[in-house]
Amino acid sequence: MNNILPQSPENKPINSNSILKAALALVILIAFCLAYMLFESKETMANQEEVINAKVMELANTRIKLDSITFQLDQQIAEVNQLGGDIGELQRAKAALEQDKVELTKNYSLEIATIKENFNEKIKGYETILRSKEAELVKLREENEQLSSENSNLKSEKMGLSRSVDEIRARSAEVASQNRVLKEKVTKAAALRVESLKVIGVTYNGKEFEDDRYKARKLEKIKLSVQLVKNELTEKGKKTVFIRILDPDGSTLFDTDMGSGTISMNGQDIGFTIRREINFDNENLHYDFIYHRGIPFRPGNYAIEMYAEGFKIGAGGFEVK
Template sequence: MEENNQSSNTVVKAGLILALALAGIFGYLYFNEKQESTQKNVSITEKTQELLRTNTKLDSISAQLDAKIAEVTALGGQVEELEALKAQLERDKKQLMSSKNFSSKEFQAKIKNYEALLLEKDAELAKLREENAILNNQNQVLNSENSGLKSSNSELKSVKEALSDSVYRVGVQNKELSEKVTLAAALRPMNYSVSAINSRGKERDGEEFKARRVDRVKVAFKLAENPLTKKENKTVYMRMVDPTGSVISDMATGSGAFNFGGKETIYTAKQNIMYSNSGQTVEFIYNRGSNYEKGTYKVELYADGFRIGQTSFTIK
């Protein structure tokens, strides 16, 4: 009887030990799973915050680029490289927001590259400001010298030979300054688009068009805002050059000739506009009246004695 009781106690103790062991195992597994879930939530939150910080940095760089493009344009500099950089930045921003596998390391490298390019452009912009300031100061000095010379006719006669070289130099510098100021105030097309219009009036945008679907060609662009450009009537000439290098023209459809660089130059079409300095859109719709041959066509734009821009499209 005593042996049976001892055996029963042993079984009970073994059962308790097994139950405690199982409880410990299950507790460990639950704690471990909860910890992994918490770590995953923390990781997702950190990744979201990093994405938002990256997007904020890209927005800041975009704003800096806009400011530099505006200032370089006002100073008469070239903005093609800055505009290309802005277009790449917009593509990176779009990729960032649509990416399912966001890589912080990849975008940090891109941001460092953009920041380095901005520093380079700051140096170029400082040089452009300096050159414009020098030209303006020279112009003021030269105007002052000219005024003094004009007010002293008798004195001018006695020093005419000594100042002949200086006067010539003044004229050359004034001409160069005038040309730079005029160039800075020239119209600046941007955001080009080319559309093919078929015989039913349906438009198709792009850079390549099938010949049988092209009845008319529409070239549209915006005129950049420029505080140096006067709000007045402007004449914009459009030259469409075919794949052989010949200018497409037909006097019956409004083609003609204008003076460019001292030479008579044929244009395809022209348009008189009132420049409003508001980013207005200008459109040329040209009906050739015959089929377009296959190849690449260039579209050149002229105004105020300058070639102000160009684009192209392909007929296939």
């Protein structure tokens, strides 16, 4: 007969504690995994946004080129038809071009390199057709001049065709206007933007300090510590940044000896306090700008505005007591 030993009462708490610890460890592991997945998701979304912005710009540039070729084809078709030439090849080229425009809108998911490879060769082909037809147009113009002197009836036909050309030009002007709007949107998306702007006071002995309010008797200079936004659409290279500091009365601090001047914004000339050149490489995005007033700052609230490449890129302010 087997001897069955009764379970010791001391064993039950030990087993319960072990299960509780294991469950707690599992919960902690799951929370860590969820946090890691959330971080990876945010990183992926940021990378996707950069790729989308670059792809939008490439698609816009390609569309502008295709619209430009359409405009030139329309002009050649109208003129060749007016001069009595064969417009069959030009019409086929235009039909293919319109299909390429449709394909461009469908190929949004393609990589940028694939878009360039697919459409650059097509664009070169259309440009070759335009050049070859231009030589034919020269000959047609000469022949038409001879025929015009022999047949006066062509004048009435030319008047009707002229109206067609005017209509085409009107449509082409509308397309050109739409392209300008699209180009402006692309330019705005590529503009510099300020992510953060800190105002740091500098005393007469060169000591820097950051405060919500600065004492006028201590404040000799201000340092603007600026962090720009990383933007793959922005062209790298030298950029001119204009800084406008407005006093408590709303007037621009202006001193030509310190480099003050005026810039045109939205068709209006405005004054700026200082301007600085920066070398934008889309990597080192922190810049410091020093403004030496020369005379004591008046008490009150000061506003700061920053401009670059025709756009307002940031703003801030500080108070002097």
